[in-house]
Amino acid sequence: MLYPLLCLIVLFLSIVLWIYHWENPRCNGKLPPGSMGLPVAGESFQLFTLQYGSLFKTSLVGRQIVVSTDTDVNRVIFQQKGKLVQSWYMDSFDDIVGKENVLSSHGFLHKCLRNLILNLFGSESLKEKQVSEMEELTSKHLRLWSCQQPSMIYDFTVRKLSGCNNEKLRGCSSAFLDGLISFPLNIPGTAYWKCLQGRNKAMRVIKIMLEERRGTLTKKQDKDFLDVALEEMNKAGTILSEQTALDLLFALPFAAFESASSAVVLALQYLQSNPLALAELTCMERETKDSGITWKEYKSMTFTHMVINETIRLGNIVPTIFRKVVKDIEIKDYNIPAGWIILACTPAVHLNPTKYEDPLTFNPWRWKGRELNASSKFFMGFGSGVRLCAGAEFVKQQISSFLHHSVTNYRWTVMKEGMAVR
């Protein structure tokens, strides 16, 4: 009788201790305010109603988390080069986009992947050549749009990566995109399962593309990502494995397509409801109206850049960025222990009325006289610091080309009202 009773008391005390530790996590200082919520579930269900100020602790799906909408804290975190914090994404995200994806990679591997991407998508490689390629493709796709074939951004990214438009690869994309943001339940029939199936199919196609290219590798001038990746993989002591290259080839078109197409659609929606902005965009003076836009012209399209920044500011395309704390951080009188996740909500500053007057209004003119860079203290739509979006210049150029052609050569009407949910 005594033994079961003792067991019950021990069990009870262990549960009480566990709940106490859950609510009062270990910390070498003061944690930010907030609550850890219920054991395990944390505050997953209340996240969007929490009100503890701009920096608070909580727990979401079993993780210890500090949420930051504080611009200074976010800036400090983004400037870190992996010593205090590391980029972090959920395991289910890594399962889908690949374990060695650029977003989750660190140190030398991250540097190597980032350089490979910037070689293709950074502003140096964009200049004249890309402007004309983009022009040609935009015009072609705008014509195709009348036949309902909107896949411009996806096709262009795949072309830059592999030199061709692979129909089979495009076929895998819809299943993949449906499941990218879904509950990670790998059971036949679920969106997540379909997504992993889509990934497997796409990876088989990409592997064949890489194999075919391996057999025909030549020293050509105009290299795509397959050429560059194979060259890098052939170097002695390289850190780039075949799997990493395949993961990158798989993930980039989707990353580019998802974000850039959202931005284009939002820009059109905002412009449609703001005739003054649409008129100003339409009457851009051209040196020679019949030829394509030059790099110099693209750089001087100030109002277009203002429209793009305003769209990204208002559009919340990337609502949060995650970092994992690798060494205790002292910040603003608080201590964030190693192992915790920081969820940096960059859009909070974009909608802060003290930084942007009447923040929910689409007003491209507010950017007059402000910096139009991809990142500044009050604009982090493309992230900031060492992980600043590697496709920022590329996507801005894509959107500029698209907006210019659609407003100068076409008129559009809204056929069915959509609703953007923030």
Ligand code: HEM
């Ligand atoms: C409007 C469109 C886009 C938005 C709003 C956007 C936003 C972002 C943000 C916020 C980050 C930082 C993530 C972090 O710090 O963890 C990021 C990273 C990245 N983006 Fe974009 N992005 C866009 C388009 C693109 C495109 C078209 C490409 C591909 C060419 C691309 C490639 C990347 C890559 C490779 C990274 C990782 C950089 C690194 O970790 O060093 N993005 N993007």
